[in-house]
Amino acid sequence: MASLRDARRENDDGLDLWSQIAAPDNGLPQMAVTYRRRVEKKNAEIPISRIEKDRWPNRLSLAPNKRISWNRSLSTRGRTSIIISSGVDYDHQPRQKEAKRKQKRAPLNKTTVHPPNFEKERAYFQEVDSLELLEESPSPKHLGTWVMGIQSSEVVLPHLPSRLEKWLISKKFNYSCGPSGSLAKILETPIMPMESICSDVSNSTRPKEQVSPDISSDFPSISNNVIEGHTCSQTHMEGLSTCDDNCEDIGQGLKNLSLISESETLDGDHKVSFATLLTICGQLAPSTLLDVFSQYCDPNSIIKIGEGTYGEAFKVGATVCKIVPIDGDFRVNGEVQKVSAELLEEVLLCQTLNRLRRHDGHVSNASTAFIETLNLKVCQGVYDASLIRAWEDWDEEHGSENDHPGKFPEKQCYVVFVLEHGGKDLESFVLLNFDEARSLLVQVAAALAVAEAAYEFEHRDLHWGNILLTRKDDETVEFTLEGRRMSARTFGLSISIIDFTLSRMNNGEAVLFLDLSSDPLLFEGPKGDQQAETYRKMKEVTQECWEGSFPKTNVLWLQYLVDILLLKKSYQRSSKDERDLRLLKRRLTSYCSAREALDDAFFRDLLIEHKSDK
Numbered sequence: 001m002a003s004l005r006d007a008r009r010e011n012d013d014g015l016d017l018w019s020q021i022a023a024p025d026n027g028l029p030q031m032a033v034t035y036r037r038r039v040e041k042k043n044a045e046i047p048i049s050r051i052e053k054d055r056w057p058n059r060l061s062l063a064p065n066k067r068i069s070w071n072r073s074l075s076t077r078g079r080t081s082i083i084i085s086s087g088v089d090y091d092h093q094p095r096q097k098e099a100k101r102k103q104k105r106a107p108l109n110k111t112t113v114h115p116p117n118f119e120k121e122r123a124y125f126q127e128v129d130s131l132e133l134l135e136e137s138p139s140p141k142h143l144g145t146w147v148m149g150i151q152s153s154e155v156v157l158p159h160l161p162s163r164l165e166k167w168l169i170s171k172k173f174n175y176s177c178g179p180s181g182s183l184a185k186i187l188e189t190p191i192m193p194m195e196s197i198c199s200d201v202s203n204s205t206r207p208k209e210q211v212s213p214d215i216s217s218d219f220p221s222i223s224n225n226v227i228e229g230h231t232c233s234q235t236h237m238e239g240l241s242t243c244d245d246n247c248e249d250i251g252q253g254l255k256n257l258s259l260i261s262e263s264e265t266l267d268g269d270h271k272v273s274f275a276t277l278l279t280i281c282g283q284l285a286p287s288t289l290l291d292v293f294s295q296y297c298d299p300n301s302i303i304k305i306g307e308g309t310y311g312e313a314f315k316v317g318a319t320v321c322k323i324v325p326i327d328g329d330f331r332v333n334g335e336v337q338k339v340s341a342e343l344l345e346e347v348l349l350c351q352t353l354n355r356l357r358r359h360d361g362h363v364s365n366a367s368t369a370f371i372e373t374l375n376l377k378v379c380q381g382v383y384d385a386s387l388i389r390a391w392e393d394w395d396e397e398h399g400s401e402n403d404h405p406g407k408f409p410e411k412q413c414y415v416v417f418v419l420e421h422g423g424k425d426l427e428s429f430v431l432l433n434f435d436e437a438r439s440l441l442v443q444v445a446a447a448l449a450v451a452e453a454a455y456e457f458e459h460r461d462l463h464w465g466n467i468l469l470t471r472k473d474d475e476t477v478e479f480t481l482e483g484r485r486m487s488a489r490t491f492g493l494s495i496s497i498i499d500f501t502l503s504r505m506n507n508g509e510a511v512l513f514l515d516l517s518s519d520p521l522l523f524e525g526p527k528g529d530q531q532a533e534t535y536r537k538m539k540e541v542t543q544e545c546w547e548g549s550f551p552k553t554n555v556l557w558l559q560y561l562v563d564i565l566l567l568k569k570s571y572q573r574s575s576k577d578e579r580d581l582r583l584l585k586r587r588l589t590s591y592c593s594a595r596e597a598l599d600d601a602f603f604r605d606l607l608i609e610h611k612s613d614k
């Protein structure tokens with residue numbers, strides 16, 4: 001994710017904004033607090049959480065561990081840690097490619113820089129945080145969702161990232177799993193252009209022509225991806241789509257799926273997850289990375305544009321392709337690889353958020369602020385030479401913190417997210433003025449409010465690496481909130497929210513969430529670090545009931561963003577603007593959701609409500 005922050009990239013602020021904001025009369029030297037990926041102990045042994053060990057008792061660590069930090073273990077990248085930049089001196093950081101990076105780094109700010117003054121920041125936070133957080137509603141341990149039906153003291157469910165996986169397991173155990181065909185409905189989320197599906201199917205094996213009448217032929221539902229003539233895939237799909245009709249042993253069906261059977265390292269549950277991933281991606285078997293990428297451009301033109309703890313992002317034609325290695329039994333970039341079930345959840349989140357982009361008809365909630373997922377593919381094999389070249393070019397210029405991708409074996413699997421290009425992340429984007437800053441806030445608040453209303457959505461990881469920005473000519477951006485058509489003023493700025501790994505949503509069929517309790521390091525970040533503090537505040541608010549709905553977490557991230565705009569970003573602004581931001585942060589404390597926050601006076605002249613069409 002975005003925040004994997006080019007460690008080498010200098011904070012565009014370069015100066016201690018705190019001294020400008022909170023201590024105008026000080027004679028303090030200026031400092032730069034730079035967020036970057038954690039690298040301090042990258043060669044240390046990364047603790048695999050007990051749960052992960054339980055899940056993957058035989059995991060081996062073949063690669064040297066390059067990262068460790070308070071935010072490791074789950075799929076939590078983009079986590080950053082504060083480092084002190086003295087003229088931005090990273091030399092105390094034991095990084096493997098430091099020498100190269102130092103040579104390449106742009107000229108540094110010559111201002112004398114001193115360590116951050118945490119006392120002052122603390123005083124600032126005490127002032128703006130002086131109001132107590134409101135009590136959250138009781139923890140919804142007993143949500144009326146279908147998943148509760150599968151809980152049984154007799155069945156020990158392994159740790160799994162979502163209710164989706166529990167559903168899959170419940171199916172195997174022949175338990176009732178709630179509303180009819182719930183997973184099937186989730187999987188019906190349209191996403192893939194037909195041609196991309198067809199491209200994976202050989203001439204002799206054609207997709208069944210089953211276009212749902214209510215869905216555009218450009219976007220066939222997943223049910224269209226049933227492949228005639230392939231018994232095992234059909235068995236699998238039937239298993240998924242007839243939850244209440246019968247509970248045939250889909251595991252047995254999957255055994256017949258030759259591709260999956262070959263993968264001896266995957267246990268039964270993983271076979272199910274992997275097969276489901278393939279199905280969602282409209283594939284019978286994994287593609288190669290080259291096959292997928294060449295659908296979008298000449299491979300020689302591929303450019304790497306970013307990296308996350310797990311993902312490598314490449315500009316591929318007009319799109320961005322993020323490659324996430326999965327299911328391997330060795331660490332990548334110092335992290336245990338994600339497993340299919342985790343990716344399934346992320347994929348479902350992406351697909352569901354895609355639905356918010358529909359402005360047609362009389363939708364109640366719509367927003368284009370969540371990055372569009374254009375396609376999803378499961379791939380297998382080594383990195384293609386063009387990708388390695390792109391990776392090395394980026395490494396040469398920026399110094400990658402990731403492992404060289406040349407070490408992936410032939411059997412390595414990946415999920416490729418084909419995404420809309422969202423621009424630059426907030427960390428590296430240079431904001432020009434206060435209008436842009438407040439537009440950023442209103443656009444994020446509106447997007448969260450819309451997704452809250454539609455899906456009880458909480459992002460839960462909205463750090464400055466996960467907000468992408470670009471400049472466009474449009475003066476406003478439209479959204480629909482609870483049936484009200486509205487526009488937000490952009491001042492030429494357009495935002496996209498990415499990375500839904502930690503996100504939580506309830507789409508009416510399932511609650512998708514990640515149990516952050518299994519990642520205690522997430523909450524052990526440095527004191528005074530806004531991002532780390534936000535995870536801790538989320539923990540307080542949710543009381544670790546991560547499946548529950550706590551839209552307050554969205555407000556916490558809005559407060560974090562206000563802090564970032566005050567403390568970490570430089571742009572043209574007056575002291576009144578800063579005061580307005582501080583007051584906004586204070587008032588946010590009393591809101592329980594982004595929906596409530598959007599009604600704040602700060603946003604009033606940034607929002608336009610359209611008259612009803614009726």
Ligand SMILES: Nc1ncnc2c1ncn2[C@@H]1O[C@H](COP(=O)(O)OP(=O)(O)OP(=O)(O)O)[C@@H](O)[C@H]1O
Nearest residue numbers: 001002003077078306307308309310311313419422
């Ligand atoms: N759609 C996109 N448009 C433009 N840039 C993107 C896009 N998606 C990702 N990137 C770039 O790639 C970087 C890594 O992407 P992303 O944060 O999604 O990876 P990740 O592995 O999920 O990260 P994390 O470490 O949070 O898990 C981002 O910081 C951003 O710079």
